[in-house]
Amino acid sequence: xxxxxxxxxxxxxxxxxxxxxxxxxxxxxxxxxxxxxxxxxxxxxxxxxxxxxxxxxxxxxxxxxxxxxxxxxxxxxxxxxxxxxxx
Numbered sequence: 001x002x003x004x005x006x007x008x009x010x011x012x013x014x015x016x017x018x019x020x021x022x023x024x025x026x027x028x029x030x031x032x033x034x035x036x037x038x039x040x041x042x043x044x045x046x047x048x049x050x051x052x053x054x055x056x057x058x059x060x061x062x063x064x065x066x067x068x069x070x071x072x073x074x075x076x077x078x079x080x081x082x083x084x085x086x087x
Contacts (some may be wrong), residue, residue: 008034010047010059014038017070018058024073028082 007025009032011018025032037044037057044055051059051066060067062085067073076082 006063009033009059010034010035010037010043010051010057012036012057015057021058021060021070021073024077027069028077058065 004025007030008023009018010024011022011034013036022032022034035043035047037047047057047059048055050061056069058069058073060069060073065085067076067085073082076085
């Protein structure tokens with residue numbers, strides 16, 4: 001369980017999976033910071049480094065814990081574990 005975690009989602013404005021992940025976080029009332037990597041390669045490099053080499057978006061973090069992408073986020077929701085992370 002990650003208490004008082006800040007949720008960060010690296011995303012792209014052209015990514016359908018980013019929209020899907022964003023909508024889930026909004027619908028679950030989970031506040032998050034979205035970082036668009038489209039036009040700043042340094043932000044994309046930051047995302048790649050933090051996610052151990054993942055280059056696809058979205059990449060989602062709850063605090064320092066790397067959740068993964070959209071499918072990973074929805075899998076946590078399906079398992080009923082999303083709320084456990086957002087305390």
